[in-house]
Amino acid sequence: MTPAxxxxxxxxxxxxxxxxxxxxxxxxxxxxxxxxxxxxxxxLWRGEADDVALVHWIYGLEQSRPFRRLPDTDLWFHxxxxxxxxxxxxxxxxxxxxxxxxxxxAFNPRLARDxxxxxxxxxxxxxxxxxxxxxDADARRGQLxxxxxxxTAFGDVRRVDLYLPARYRRTRRHPLLIVHDGPxxxxxxxxxxxxxxxxxxxxLPPLVVALTASPDRLVEYxxxxxxxxxxxxxxxxxxHRQLSLVDSPSARGLLGASFGAVAALSxxxxxxxxxxxxxxxxxxxxxxxxxxHERGPIxxxxxxxxxxxxxxxxxxxxxxxxxxxxxxxxxxxxxxLIPLLQTAADEVRYEEAQDGHNWENWRDRLRTAxxxxxxxxxxxxxx
Amino acid sequence: xxxxxxxxxxxxxxxxxxxDALRDLGVREPVAIVTAGWEERERELLPFMxxxxxxxxxxxxxxxxxxxxxxxxxxxxxMRKRHDRVRAQQRLYRARLAHALDxxxxxxxxxxxxPGLLAADRRDAIDAIRRLDAFHxxxxxxxxxxxxxxxxxxxxxxxxxxxxxxxxxxxGCRALCIAGGHVxxxxxxxxxxxxxxxxxxxxxxxPIVAWSAGAxxxxxxxxLFHDHPPQGAGNAEVFRAGLGIAPGIxxxxxxxxxxxxxxxxxxxxxxxxxxxxxxxxxxxxxRLDLRAGDWHATPDxxxxxxxxxLGPVQEVA
Numbered sequence: 001m002t003p004a005x006x007x008x009x010x011x012x013x014x015x016x017x018x019x020x021x022x023x024x025x026x027x028x029x030x031x032x033x034x035x036x037x038x039x040x041x042x043x044l045w046r047g048e049a050d051d052v053a054l055v056h057w058i059y060g061l062e063q064s065r066p067f068r069r070l071p072d073t074d075l076w077f078h079x080x081x082x083x084x085x086x087x088x089x090x091x092x093x094x095x096x097x098x099x100x101x102x103x104x105x106a107f108n109p110r111l112a113r114d115x116x117x118x119x120x121x122x123x124x125x126x127x128x129x130x131x132x133x134x135x136d137a138d139a140r141r142g143q144l145x146x147x148x149x150x151x152t153a154f155g156d157v158r159r160v161d162l163y164l165p166a167r168y169r170r171t172r173r174h175p176l177l178i179v180h181d182g183p184x185x186x187x188x189x190x191x192x193x194x195x196x197x198x199x200x201x202x203x204l205p206p207l208v209v210a211l212t213a214s215p216d217r218l219v220e221y222x223x224x225x226x227x228x229x230x231x232x233x234x235x236x237x238x239x240h241r242q243l244s245l246v247d248s249p250s251a252r253g254l255l256g257a258s259f260g261a262v263a264a265l266s267x268x269x270x271x272x273x274x275x276x277x278x279x280x281x282x283x284x285x286x287x288x289x290x291x292x293h294e295r296g297p298i299x300x301x302x303x304x305x306x307x308x309x310x311x312x313x314x315x316x317x318x319x320x321x322x323x324x325x326x327x328x329x330x331x332x333x334x335x336x337l338i339p340l341l342q343t344a345a346d347e348v349r350y351e352e353a354q355d356g357h358n359w360e361n362w363r364d365r366l367r368t369a370x371x372x373x374x375x376x377x378x379x380x381x382x383x
Numbered sequence: 384x385x386x387x388x389x390x391x392x393x394x395x396x397x398x399x400x401x402x403d404a405l406r407d408l409g410v411r412e413p414v415a416i417v418t419a420g421w422e423e424r425e426r427e428l429l430p431f432m433x434x435x436x437x438x439x440x441x442x443x444x445x446x447x448x449x450x451x452x453x454x455x456x457x458x459x460x461x462m463r464k465r466h467d468r469v470r471a472q473q474r475l476y477r478a479r480l481a482h483a484l485d486x487x488x489x490x491x492x493x494x495x496x497x498p499g500l501l502a503a504d505r506r507d508a509i510d511a512i513r514r515l516d517a518f519h520x521x522x523x524x525x526x527x528x529x530x531x532x533x534x535x536x537x538x539x540x541x542x543x544x545x546x547x548x549x550x551x552x553x554x555g556c557r558a559l560c561i562a563g564g565h566v567x568x569x570x571x572x573x574x575x576x577x578x579x580x581x582x583x584x585x586x587x588x589x590p591i592v593a594w595s596a597g598a599x600x601x602x603x604x605x606x607l608f609h610d611h612p613p614q615g616a617g618n619a620e621v622f623r624a625g626l627g628i629a630p631g632i633x634x635x636x637x638x639x640x641x642x643x644x645x646x647x648x649x650x651x652x653x654x655x656x657x658x659x660x661x662x663x664x665x666x667x668x669x670r671l672d673l674r675a676g677d678w679h680a681t682p683d684x685x686x687x688x689x690x691x692x693l694g695p696v697q698e699v700a
Binding site: 138167169171172198203367368371372375377378379380381382383 | 394396397420422423424563564565566567568595596599607609612613614620622636637
């Protein structure tokens with residue numbers, strides 16, 4: 001429990017029961033909740049319930065952690081130690097009459113959104129949301145447009161959003177980044193804002209970005225060989241026909257998170273020499289040394305691919321940037337792959353953060369990852 | 384080379400001051416502009432033309448250089464070879480510079496020796512950086528000289544043609560403006576096409592107004608800087624000699640965004656390293672005038688002081 005909540009508990013014990021609700025009201029009106037004091041975080045929930053619990057996704061901690069009720073009040077609390085730079089997403093599970101409802105923290109306005117909805121967010125005192133991920137009025141905005149192309153690999157028509165930097169010119173050739181789950185990167189990880197800002201500052205060159213999506217990502221991104229065919233035989237030629245791009249692996253990259261990172265790595269492995277740069281975020285790189293995995297059947301092709309990659313990594317790219325959160329179960333797999341990736345690429349960088357398997361973790365790593373793989377003219381440009 | 388009047392300004396994006404500068408200089412006639420630092424956006428001049436409210440003649444320096452390279456492949460190949468050699472030299476310099484700067488920072492942070500010994504140690508650590516900067520600059524000058532003597536760019540027909548056209552265009556203008564952008568491209572292409580020589584050889588008082596990278600290009604040496612880049616240590620480095628008509632200063636455009644100005648140790652080392660030149664903070668709104676050999680700055684135009692603070696330019700100019 002944080003010192004502030006301990007003090008509240010002491011004061012509650014010193015007043016008559018009838019005065020306790022007002023004391024809690026005053027405490028909540030004056031405090032940001034969750035209460036963060038140094039490494040100590042206290043989560044609060046107020047109301048009548050049979051049980052209240054903190055739900056989080058920190059690997060290694062039990063996923064549901066019970067709140068306790070302050071005596072003779074309707075205020076519930078749960079205390080946790082959080083590392084200084086950590087960022088954590090959570091919900092509060094409230095059980096009444098046998099029914100459990102997962103809620104946002106009503107006292108905490110900070111929410112992180114993802115395709116499944118939103119989670120409440122708390123962070124340690126040293127964590128800062130990056131300024132470069134917020135809109136900058138001085139940064140010229142790139143344009144988004146959508147193309148449709150017939151995919152031979154999948155036998156259907158695919159839509160791809162394209163980000164063209166404000167400095168896109170037909171007279172100039174631009175590097176290309178292909179992003180898996182691209183619309184989600186835009187929606188939940190501020191990708192286009194980040195591109196606008198970093199290109200404006202010269203930290204990135206004027207980069208063309210293809211924002212791809214899959215109608216069935218758990219199949220197509222799970223090392224499906226058709227996906228490599230789609231990117232290399234359908235999408236790349238179409239982009240080169242329509243846009244002014246540098247025709248070199250050194251000016252091409254793939255970005256993906258989770259299963260998207262598997263899709264990126266498997267594409268680079270199946271088609272060596274096409275993409276010079278990989279950014280792999282929280283890759284779902286499950287593998288087995290002995291026996292079978294226990295993650296469910298959708299992981300079967302992933303595990304088969306990663307096992308095959310581990311047996312024969314080949315040469316996959318010039319540069320590979322790997323990121324993973326230390327609160328993820330996948331951190332073990334990602335760390336384990338680094339020595340192998342170092343044999344399969346000229347340069348490998350690995351960055352961990354005290355965060356989970358979520359979009360804001362992936363957002364927070366983008367500046368370092370993108371500016372390393374596609375360095376801009378920062379040192380030379382003074383507008 | 385000297386120019387009778389030179390005005391250096393900070394970035395023009397949010398606080399444009401070029402019109403004021405031209406009016407103060409009594410310029411009422413057409414002005415020429417170099418926007419080669421904008422590269423492929425060189426001709427996107429409408430906002431500038433609206434701002435200055437004067438006829439503007441673009442010297443098309445970026446485009447002309449592209450045309451020259453297309454017509455003279457041997458020159459282009461020689462330029463690329465020179466570029467590769469400069470980059471190789473820059474890598475060598477950068478590796479040694481990191482150690483020299485670390486040593487100086489360690490010396491400046493120490494307090495475990497008698498003051499007299501520490502002072503001597505710090506002086507020598509800073510001198511080591513200055514010697515390295517000077518060595519690098521000399522090596523790049525040699526590479527430039529080899530290129531000039533080997534290729535003789537000014538005598539090549541494609542170059543001579545565009546030099547002549549630039550001179551003609553300049554002759555009809557009362558002042559020369561030099562915009563920011565990519566400082567390497569700006570210096571290289573202005574030098575190739577002899578823009579400054581042509582301007583300074585014309586009769587009468589023809590002022591120069593330059594901002595951001597344009598200001599950096601006019602100094603004696605071009606210093607690249609960024610204290611918190613996304614990659615690397617953020618060690619300021621000498622790039623090459625500048626065009627040399629703004630002596631005695633190191634212009635630092637966007638210093639508020641690019642330098643840790645509150646870090647007194649870092650500011651003090653920067654100032655000491657480039658002394659006696661004054662490291663001038665050219666933020667938006669800043670202005671520095673060179674008249675009859677003396678610099679005159681607006682009160683809000685500051686320089687990095689040896690004690691790590693920001694002080695008025697006049698004190699060191």
